Amino acid sequence: EMSPQEQAFQDRVDKGEKIEPKDWMPEGYRKTLVRQIGQHAHSEIVGQLPEGNWITRAPTLERKAILLAKVQDEAGHGLYLYSAAETLGVSRDELLDKLHSGKMKYSSIFNYPTLNWADIGAVGWLVDGAAIMNQVPLQRTSYGPYSRAMIRICKEESFHQRQGYAIMMKMAQGTPDQKNMAQDALNRFWFPSLMMFGPSDKDSVHSAQSMAWKIKINTNDELRQKFVNETVPQAKYLGLTVPDEKLEWNEEKQGYDFSEPDWSEFFEVIKGNGPCNRERMDARVKAWEDGEWFRDGLNAYADKAADRRKA
Numbered sequence: 001e002m003s004p005q006e007q008a009f010q011d012r013v014d015k016g017e018k019i020e021p022k023d024w025m026p027e028g029y030r031k032t033l034v035r036q037i038g039q040h041a042h043s044e045i046v047g048q049l050p051e052g053n054w055i056t057r058a059p060t061l062e063r064k065a066i067l068l069a070k071v072q073d074e075a076g077h078g079l080y081l082y083s084a085a086e087t088l089g090v091s092r093d094e095l096l097d098k099l100h101s102g103k104m105k106y107s108s109i110f111n112y113p114t115l116n117w118a119d120i121g122a123v124g125w126l127v128d129g130a131a132i133m134n135q136v137p138l139q140r141t142s143y144g145p146y147s148r149a150m151i152r153i154c155k156e157e158s159f160h161q162r163q164g165y166a167i168m169m170k171m172a173q174g175t176p177d178q179k180n181m182a183q184d185a186l187n188r189f190w191f192p193s194l195m196m197f198g199p200s201d202k203d204s205v206h207s208a209q210s211m212a213w214k215i216k217i218n219t220n221d222e223l224r225q226k227f228v229n230e231t232v233p234q235a236k237y238l239g240l241t242v243p244d245e246k247l248e249w250n251e252e253k254q255g256y257d258f259s260e261p262d263w264s265e266f267f268e269v270i271k272g273n274g275p276c277n278r279e280r281m282d283a284r285v286k287a288w289e290d291g292e293w294f295r296d297g298l299n300a301y302a303d304k305a306a307d308r309r310k311a
């Protein structure tokens with residue numbers, strides 16, 4: 001049973017009104033947003049690690065400049081998203097503390113290694129491609145600050161996807177060895193990319209309530225299907241093979257039938273047992289600890305400046 005206040009809130013959501021930071025909102029709505037926006041922010045930040053790993057080894061100066069810009073964009077996305085989460089009454093320090101202590105999640109995909117340059121192409125094409133597929137509808141999410149952050153992020157994200165596809169194109173049209181590298185990267189990133197959309201709808205604990213509140217606009221399976229439908233022709237254009245024997249066009253549903261990812265692998269990865277979970281968390285915690293002297297210095301300077309203004 002909804003209270004009159006909750007009913008009034010739901011009516012606003014149903015009418016498509018944006019909810020703003022100072023508006024009344026149910027505690028569950030606030031908590032769900034803090035969880036989702038916080039996780040999303042953490043994903044952007046942790047997501048810099050697998051690609052940052054290749055900045056020093058990019059094959060040309062141009063590729064290096066592009067990758068550097070892209071990885072910096074991800075840092076910016078993380079910062080907008082932490083700011084959006086802060087409007088809900090949670091501090092950035094609190095969110096980071098929860099990430100570092102393993103109490104908050106970040107996207108499963110960033111726990112897979114990037115072994116060679118073709119992987120950077122596959123990450124841009126598939127991982128950023130999946131990210132946009134999920135984020136375009138989130139531009140219409142009911143919470144104002146999140147929705148506005150998504151508009152800017154999607155513009156940058158579509159450039160990321162194109163730079164990944166451009167790398168894949170170069171590799172796929174290169175020597176046989178380069179083409180094999182591109183195929184191998186696709187083989188390894190295909191199913192982990194499908195996992196980015198979350199568990200299948202029957203196992204998605206939050207979807208129903210999040211969709212009623214218009215925090216989420218689509219179910220996990222809807223977006224996964226859309227991603228497969230758009231990505232398979234792109235793979236064909238590259239002359240690469242999607243590593244799924246069950247993949248087949250289904251005329252009736254106007255979409256591809258495809259194999260589900262290995263969900264036991266997904267649940268292991270989000271529990272912390274993926275190939276790179278430890279490495280990623282160690283790198284984040286080290287960065288946080290190494291930055292302590294700098295944060296302390298900034299705070300000391302801010303305090304002094306405030307004292308001086310008082311005097």
Ligand code: ACO
Binds near residue numbers: 195
């Ligand atoms: N990686 C890690 N955890 C995941 C993933 C994933 N790919 N998918 C689902 N989960 C977690 C959920 O967070 C939830 O765990 P929790 O209750 O401890 O928070 C659990 O699995 C069950 O999943 P759902 O009930 O389906 O969760 P939800 O409704 O939040 O849907 C989704 C998951 C689709 C990822 C949603 O949170 C979302 O759209 N988030 C915003 C987009 C985002 O975070 N993108 C980050 C990757 S892209 C990038 O940053 C480049």
